[in-house]
Amino acid sequence: MGGEVESTHDFRSGYVRRVVDDLLDELLPSLPAILLDGPKAVGKTATALQRAETVWRLSRPAQASVVNADPQVALDGPAPVLLDEYQRVPSVFDAVRDAVDEDAEPGRFLLTGSAPPPGSHSGAGRITTVRMRPLTLPERGVSAPSVSLSSLFEGTFDAPVAGASVLGLKDYADLILRSGFPGLQHLPARALQIQLDGYVERIVDRDMSEGGHNVRRPATLMAWLRAYAAAASTTTNWDKIRDATSGGSASKPARSTTLPYIDTLTRLRILDEVPPWIPSRNHLKRLTQAPKHHLVDPALAARLVGATRASLLRGAGQAFTPEDGTYLGQLFESLATMSVRVFAEVVPASVSHLRLDSGRREVDLIVERDLDRAVVAFEVKLAGDIGYEDVKHLLWLREELGEQLVDAVVLTTGPAAYRRPDGIAVVPLGLLGP
Structure with a gap:
């Protein structure tokens, strides 16, 4: 690693x-x-x-x-x-x-x-x-949170956020590949890879049948999982994932084959998709109904596509479209999403994503508190320095939601947490906690 x-x-x-x-x-x-x-x-x-x-x-x-x-x-x-x-x-x-x-x-x-x-x-x-989901970074003992998701719901856009993170870009790449399964935390790199490969093989060979679906062609399911892993943190449609299973050739699996994959893997909690946000209080229109794709642990996605520390850090491995960015960026968003969902369980709050059907406006994570429908919004950026382009969708959302949006945050790989002059909080992922 x-x-x-x-x-x-x-x-x-x-x-x-x-x-x-x-x-x-x-x-x-x-x-x-x-x-x-x-x-x-x-x-x-x-x-x-x-x-x-x-x-x-x-x-x-x-x-x-x-x-x-x-x-x-x-x-x-x-x-x-x-x-x-x-x-x-x-x-x-x-x-x-x-x-x-x-x-x-x-x-x-x-x-x-x-x-x-x-x-x-x-x-x-x-x-x-x-x-229950895999370990967040504080649970792994690699960071000490200084910004609480629960407290973000109680603050305002001028409430101070602070803290220094010891984690950098290379550390996040390592932590993605390390996995969040507790029993794998002590393993050296090669043993870890073997265990992750075995985890995926067990899904295909045993867990699917125990979950109610008999897999007739294990190689097809494995190819579909690799295509799905490449689409991590995107809203790529199911047909494109199905096409990618066989490189877009005429031999792609039928929908009747892949639909049971989605259903059973979701019940096995291997697919952990983020649903689209359906607001109840405002006039937002033309919102996409597509989920954002995530495997339960980004380390599984990395193993499925053969990503390594070196390939991630050199920016290799884009998914289906250039606008999806680097594969490291996709996996970092998946790690951040998993963490936010764990912390949201405590609030309690639901987690979804927002995307207008044109793709012109999107926000990575909408965390909506069950008690009163208050919202904290998150963007996830594989960057240390945050500029206007990184926060413009959060500023737009604040205008749209008004008082319902109680805070907005950019989760980053940077060194410090702070509040921008426009009120948007910038928080290294390692500093976020429940």
Whole structure:
């Protein structure tokens, strides 16, 4: 990978607290059942084990067979009861839901899972879902945040932001390639690459079928994943991604082949797309309905396209159109997006993107607070120095939204956080926290 960024955390020596822990500490005493939802290897089980009194590991055939025969057996132990990989025994979800209907005492159940079974019932009103994603930079122990997303919602365009970052462009490239999966943090470069390759191979060979879709041509799915990875942080349409699967030749896969890929990979939480913003309070028109493409971890995208530290730093690897910029820029935006989504879970707030159908105006991330629909907007720039061209869409959005936009930020690779004279905050990604 090249140079290494020093981390203050050792994930092998014990549990390292995550951003989601504060949220769980708040919710568990008040809610009867919580589902930790996220991709494999993101740390769901380790986090849930910090709270569980009774543990059922349903990935183990012996325990799964017992629970499959009588789900009630798994519900009667001391609370909280952890049902790890609950989707392995689909009936357990309904059993928990029924149990909560009968007794909604807080702190009864914790569930973890990577893919709800196709056609499974919603747990709305009984089972609260909390999303887990890979490690943010503060969680990895490589940076100390000085700017809080929650505080941005409480400030104004003249509120001070400050802090100095030790991370530079090369460090961010290393951190992208390092991955945010906790179990991979200690690995040297070659071992890390092998593990990431194995993660992707497992998706193709095993996880897709466990998620409900039988892959007839693994090579086609792998080619589609590579094309999707090349489109990271863009709104490239699905047909272009499908064309890129076979280099635009007549042998491209049919839509009926790729649509199940999208559905199953989304349920596996491997695709982590940012939806378009649909505002409810203003007169914005002609907004695109296309999602912005992201894999759950930018390191997976980098491995799929064969990106290296050297290729990223020399600006190689554009996606589908020149205006998408360098591939390092795309992956940096993907890393920033993942981080903002983790922090937004605490607010709580939803994350989307804004793009007029002409592409004339766009804002990378719209974070809208659930409580009152207040908005903090983010642009992500692979740069240290920020000029008018970098903030012009944020200034435009402030005119459009008025008081609904409570702050606007450019996330950068630069050395310091500060407030521009026009009110836009400039914040190195390493300094942003929950």
